[in-house]
Amino acid sequence: MSSLPNCPKCSSEYTYEDGLLFVCPVCAYEWTAESETNSLEDEKVIKDSNGNVLTDGDTVSVIKDLKVKGTSSVIKIGTKVKNIRLVGGDHDIDCKIDGFGAMKLKSEFVKKV
Ligand SMILES: [Zn+2]
Numbered sequence: 001m002s003s004l005p006n007c008p009k010c011s012s013e014y015t016y017e018d019g020l021l022f023v024c025p026v027c028a029y030e031w032t033a034e035s036e037t038n039s040l041e042d043e044k045v046i047k048d049s050n051g052n053v054l055t056d057g058d059t060v061s062v063i064k065d066l067k068v069k070g071t072s073s074v075i076k077i078g079t080k081v082k083n084i085r086l087v088g089g090d091h092d093i094d095c096k097i098d099g100f101g102a103m104k105l106k107s108e109f110v111k112k113v
Contacts, residue, residue, distance in 0.1 A: 061110065082095055
């Protein structure tokens with residue numbers, strides 16, 4: 001008896017193996033065994049607006065005025081952001097900005113200091 005993993009997307013148990021891939025016929029999701037452990041995504045390289053590679057703990061500065069979602073505040077161009085933390089997703093930098101608190105930024109709007 002083979003034990004196939006349930007679909008990570010819709011949790012269906014009707015999955016099957018197709019070579020190196022697992023396939024879910026219910027939602028058409030395909031994945032590989034390795035992607036089950038999401039550790040590989042930590043390897044993703046995140047670059048600033050100049051193409052410099054960013055790492056956790058870097059200090060960056062903001063290259064354009066950024067509106068803070070849900071408020072009337074604006075993070076001014078040139079604002080220094082210390083000790084950034086890289087995360088996945090659309091806004092790939094997690095940080096704290098003096099006077100604003102915890103927030104997420106896009107790497108394309110910052111440059112390494
Ligand atoms: Zn599925």
